[in-house]
Amino acid sequence: MYEILKTEGNAKRARFTTVHGVVETPVFMNVGTVAAIKGAVATKDLYEIGTQIELSNTYHLHVRPGDKLIKELGGLHKFMNWEKPILTDSGGFQVFSLAGLRKIREEGVTFHSHVDGRIIFMGPEESMQIQSNLASTVAMAFDECPSSVAERDYVKQSVERTTRWLIRCQNEMKRLNSLEDTINKNQLLFGINQGAILEDIRIDHAKRISEMELDGYAVGGLAVGETHEEMYNILDVTVPHLPKDKPTYLMGVGTPANILEGVDRGVDFFDCVYPSRNGRHGHLYTKLGKINLFNQKYEKDMRPIEEGCECPACKMYSRAYIRHLLKAKEMLGMRLCVLHNLYFYNKLMSDIRDALDNGNFKSFKNSMLDSMSSGEDL
């Protein structure tokens, strides 16, 4: 169930209730592709840093350890001991990101496994079956993510195929949810809007999938090489054509600034590898901008990563120490950085929700954008 609690302009403050609990939106989903947040982050840590919902990946878990194994062990929640909601990405993005290892046809996509090279076929039905086996809270539709610089003709036929795939996903999901031995019979399905940066294709597709009764709607295929302005423009023209009474999810985005702009355009779900990947590389987010802890200037810096931050890293350790850990390739260094970044993102979302509750999102957004680009005292 999705209920809008408050709006400010196009921005929505909402509550999404699932069989695995409530998600307050706008929310950032913490990315754990292979059923783990990279950087030695444990379930206990996730509760401590305010994680509401985690994201995992169909393709990666299918390849290893296998969705049938996970089903046999009771589903993803039990397997990784995480009770709160999980959204699984469909494997569609891997069609794009692992391009070169794949062949796309009407029935689906043939991959070469990046792990052992074996041939894997995945179409809409297979993706739904795998996600049903994983028993995630939300399954994503199996789509194709065409390049933002793809030819118009290609994008058009790709998007049409993605629509046909969505219908097959929905039918298969209904069938799977009615089966006796399905773990999560209430599994939800989100559709995905595509169309590169071509406004009319985006809009037509948004209208088309809005006619289908889906549990949520994602905007995919953005933040893949186009400019920020192009991305914001696509959101401006596309989101208004998606159902307002359903969750909106901007896939794979993004920077704190991208998220503030996304919320302002009506998005409630976000996910991005930035906080965890950048954390592993020592790039840390603060309200005053980003810092690279590998930089020599932090060698003797005994301040926490961010003054006043309540994350496990900032409460205990200095920049100088964490920098040393990173340079020595000690796992604790990565771990602390990832914890800080995820805490920062989760806190950012919580501050956004507070601002929406209080009706001052616009001013909050502007002051955050100013502050983060100031680079003051870093």
Place this chain on the structure above:
RNA sequence: GUGGAUAUAGCGUAGUUGGUUAACGCGCCAGAUUGUGGUUCUGGAGAUCGAGGGUUCGAGUCCCUCUAUCCACC
């Protein structure tokens, strides 16, 4: 002591029969990374080529002396 080998950036190495600005890996200093292959990529700084002398239009490359290090043998 005798014979042999080696000496090029912080470390490890390459460098044609002598020929412009001495190359590479690691490390160091920076930068990228948007539904994650703990990766990868891109820049940058850093060398009076062990020291001194000689041959030559020209020497990291050839010759002499010295120094240091390593190996073998008394």
